[in-house]
Amino acid sequence: MRIELICTGDEVLTGKIINSNFSYMAQKLEDVGLSVHWGTTVGDDRDSLLAAFRLAGQRADAVIVNGGLGPTVDDLSQEIAAQAAGVPLVLDEAWLVRMEEFFARRSRIMPPNNRKQAMLPQGAEFLDNPIGTACGFALTIGRARFFFTPGVPRELRRMLEEQIIPRLLAMAGLQGVIALKRFHSYGLGESHVDQLLSGIEAMVPDGSIKLGFRAHYPQIETKLTVRGRDAADISTKLAPVEAEVRARLGNFILAEDDQTLEGVVLAALIARQATLALVETFSAGAITARLAHLPGAEHVVRRGVIARDLDLVPGAVGLSHLLLTDAMTQDKVEAVARAARDAASASHALSVLIELDAGADRIDLGGTVWIAIAHPEGVAFRRSRIVGGREWVRLGAAELALDCLRRFLQGLPVVERIDFEKV
């Protein structure tokens, strides 16, 4: 089945906003085993919209159009859809009532120009929008079924998931249900993960499991898309493959599905009623900022201390007279973590001291990252060297440090060779 996406709007066409709706829709379709064949971007312009609808209507089986359903004069999707299909616009009374109720619940009168949002091409199939005033609709233009969606990302996401994907799967003759299982890892490059998981799709011989990746440094997302008759069939197929992925990627899996590394770390701390102190240098608050704003962190993160000059670190945790810059050692770094833990009266402390190479930023600029985790029974230690410029070092060090804390809290080895470090 050939699917096309049409993104509309001057803000997208002029680059004023980055078109993340396109990649969102394309990924969601990939996740259920469908593929986008062609993308078109046009502005709020009658001639371009009409041409785009007609071209896609000649080429595709299904087309998703995003944007142009708003109440203002430059929102043209309904009007041009009707023109392309050769039908008039007619008022959808039911949606008009829903919109009036929407405004009434917010103690507001519906402005007259919102009425436009209830004008749909005659014969269009209504697609519900439970969280906004732009309803969607489906309509046949040429040989393709068109699905019109709102530009507001959260409204698009809900309509895509609840209304459009089920219709597309039915059109494609894909029976049953689809599930997506995701694993997030840190420390293995994409080609390495690919190689470790080689042959995994073949564990289910009927081709109903598909493996995919999405890399966003420093993490890699591994995705399993599973098709089955029903939820039970999916569980049966997925269970052994899921177990095998966990076995092969092992300690490198830091979270699954909608979990995040910082969320996993926070949950592990809460589970053991722990409290945390943090010490940062060149990462300069980036680690604390990921963890400490989360709901629930207010009872866990007791104190973060940041000093850019390494020799200001000891004083900030009550360790005057310790000099780090004459020579960093494991002993000194562990002493800082212990002192941070004591000073904040926390059960745990994560201390991340970074010796950044001197000189201007460059691709081979690196940093030596000294990580210590103080806890009630002692101190865990990890040293690593990351090379790739200031931003690369900063992001990598934050990830490595949070991941070390995750490993420690989960009883896994804190020291394990990763692909991103120089030794």
Add this chain to the structure above:
Amino acid sequence: MRIELICTGDEVLTGKIINSNFSYMAQKLEDVGLSVHWGTTVGDDRDSLLAAFRLAGQRADAVIVNGGLGPTVDDLSQEIAAQAAGVPLVLDEAWLVRMEEFFARRSRIMPPNNRKQAMLPQGAEFLDNPIGTACGFALTIGRARFFFTPGVPRELRRMLEEQIIPRLLAMAGLQGVIALKRFHSYGLGESHVDQLLSGIEAMVPDGSIKLGFRAHYPQIETKLTVRGRDAADISTKLAPVEAEVRARLGNFILAEDDQTLEGVVLAALIARQATLALVETFSAGAITARLAHLPGAEHVVRRGVIARDLDLVPGAVGLSHLLLTDAMTQDKVEAVARAARDAASASHALSVLIELDAGADRIDLGGTVWIAIAHPEGVAFRRSRIVGGREWVRLGAAELALDCLRRFLQGLPVVERIDFEKV
């Protein structure tokens, strides 16, 4: 002149990466007074590429194609360009030599498959890539001039600026030179800035100055595009308009051109040989992280202290016994800033204490932001209330706090009503 963009590549089409090259190109063209009329996205697929080139060749005057110039088998741009133009591929000997030198300088032998990158459609105009192995080229297909560019963002950016935009301006008959002047502001909404600057384009009656905006909460970018005969003509036209923008937006302008708010703050601190201590609560390191990783900050940012529980703040700066949560007052907040300044032996301290509303995240969740700046002569104070959900409050509070520090260091009023606060 009608311009189209074609973005190629499976990673873009499947949404595996977000297509930021598209918005980058579109904005760059807007900045010089050119407009994109149509965008197409296709994968690494011969039929789609050929169809996309032919369609754009019928419609457009100029087409920029991005991607597909790499050394691997799925890089098809040269091959399909030649096919669409009806010419063979021929070896560009000069580029082959340049590539071999490129590898030699890195002490590597050029792999054989890179030779493919020197195969260009016969008659194509060479477009230099001084920083990579994917050279660009220009070629006529149908009625349009096509410009082929590499997918690597920094290589694309350089080729667009140095090679393609001058050719497009010449094609469009736009003589002379173009300059872009940018102002960054915080605290005024886009429509407010638009209204404050009404009539500004008309100060230069020949239409050679164009006003535009780009909003990325919490900042707004105001852009003036100026066309002129030469640099002197541009200066003459721009000077009074620039002065008028500064007069009308006044204290709200936080930076210009490539400057950032944090960069301006750091430069102002360095200029007065100041040092800084920071205190954060719900912003949780986000303010310190923006400032302290910058080159030069290692001699300025002495200490950042983060505590999520407001009542752990005083102890962290050596003020035991002060209780904040029974009732926040200006006096207490100022005392925290003074203590942070003393504890870190810094000349200045920025303290940002946030009382976040209780309960789950929601669109009307807000926070009261208490900001104090301690300095050698006293303490500056600002209180504000921001509503819009956890992320909105967190980002807004960080921006407000850094901007207050900027205002203080520049001798401007720290308290001035902004559009984003509730009073």
